[in-house]
Amino acid sequence: MLTDIEIAQSVKLRHINEIAEKAGIPEEYLELYGRNKAKIDLSLLKDSSRKDGKLILVTAMTPTPAGEGKTTTTIGLADGLARIGKNVMVALREPSLGPVFGVKGGAAGGGWAQVVPMEDINLHFTGDFHAIGAANNLLAAMLDNHIYQGNALNIDPRRITWHRCVDMNDRQLRFVTDGLGGRVNGVPREDSYDITVASEIMAVLCLARDITDLKERISRIIVGYTYKDEPVTAGDLKAAGAMTALLKDALKPNLVQTLEGTPAIVHGGPFANIAHGCNSIIATKMAMKLGDYAVTEAGFGGDLGAEKFLDIKCRYAGLKPDAVVIVATVRALKMHGGKAKTELNTEDLEALGKGLPNLLRHVSNIKNVYGLPAVVAVNRFPTDTDAEIDLVIEKCKELGVNTVLSTVWAEGGKGGMALAEEVVRLCEEENNFTFSYETELSIEEKIEAVAKKVYGGEGISVLPAAKKQIDRLTELGYGNLPICIAKTQYSFSDDPTKLGAPEGFKITVKNVRISAGAGFIVVLTGDIMTMPGLPKIPAAEKIDVDENGKITGLF
16 A cells, blocks of 8 residues: 555645646736745735635544544545536645654645645645744744843743743743853743744734735734843833734745645644644635635644634634535544444444534534535545444434545545535525624633533533633733633543543633734643653654655655
8 A cells, every 4th residue: 555655745746836727826916935835925815806606614523543534535625526526626734744653643634635745745845834833923022032132121030831832742941041151141931932833923923914914913022021020021122023024925825736736725734732723814715716615624623623624713704614524434434432442343333422512512512503505525444344434424314414434545536425415505505603602701601601602511620820810811911812722532521531522520720821913812622732752652753755855754
């Protein structure tokens, strides 16, 4: 069996000019990065002659180590829509180097449903993440230099909230002490690093409408507090102009292609368990401007990526999805039913039945909380039996949702044609899209709304330190912002061991902080970390390159 990278390298890529022509992008809007990649000039969004296409969101059940194939389904669906004659664009996030060299893998799809060149996309690509990291760390350097040079803003070094970042899983950098080595080497203080995809700069770039909005958002970023407990911003440090200069090209979305030549935009990449988990507003709007159908995805399960896509991104961008695809596998459902990963190849209707409530809660959320039409896409594995598939179809039908089998990993767009037909049908339905909360609610009421409506819990428990933070943020005028809850991706609750569709639990709010530039309040729960670590055997050990520059071992 061919690996993902062997499949990708077996396909002859079309020149990016040909892909741009297929997408209807005039040559003057295209900035080439070699033969197979290009950036799209933002002025194309101002073309009023182009009517926006339908927006399709792909999300998934709660993930498991067995994998669900959400990105693969997103790409295969786009290729399936192209095969049934539709003008389609796919919009995805850029992969982080952390998971690529760690354990999760890349984010370019898999099998015969991939975006290419997958090696470039999974590694340096067009340098967007490097620019984001540079802008983030420029602000950190200017902040520490301001303190060193006399601290005119009266910043309290013990209350600095801005972290440095690096796009790598490096647990050694979670907590550091820097500025050591004597007076000329800075002011000693405790510091920390986030992974680049968890940085506020990533969120700011993905939520910015244009370069002016980007600069204004950067100016509002809070980096710490004074001795009098007043917030200090990037604007106060006069850093916004230089940071925006570093990001001006990174703000432009990247054009690539699927293995079948469907135009694809890959841009931005925040994690969905610790950030808002969606590609950029600019990329999504560009895809809608160029295609009659724009297919996009949100990270992890519907309780994380989809909730934030709908409650944060759609709210800020004025977007209204036309249909939602919820990806599931029989294997993952059996794991939610208590089956071990090593025992998934045999039929087990009892375990499947116990795991199905997880999928059904996600389906109910999309239909009943957000008012959107949905379809369940089951990634079929050779070990799935007809009886298992029939049980999934039966239970979803009870909620008024159709189930479509997807075989895009093995068959590419051909395996996504049935799903494409159902999505086209759903896009013609009227929907009553609503948010899960209104921003006028208090911070605690918004957290509780998500915990009850989306997670299925009975409420929240706010620790004293978090309560103090909430009160101060409300006092500073940030109480009306949307919330971005950071929690485990493996459970509806904040406890990764509570599989399926747990009930009777409370979400424990441990920490609350402001991302004033992004425009949301980050709510930290459970043991969530903003800097992952590498596993015992990192994927990096298997990656190599030969004398001709050909990369191997990249999945």
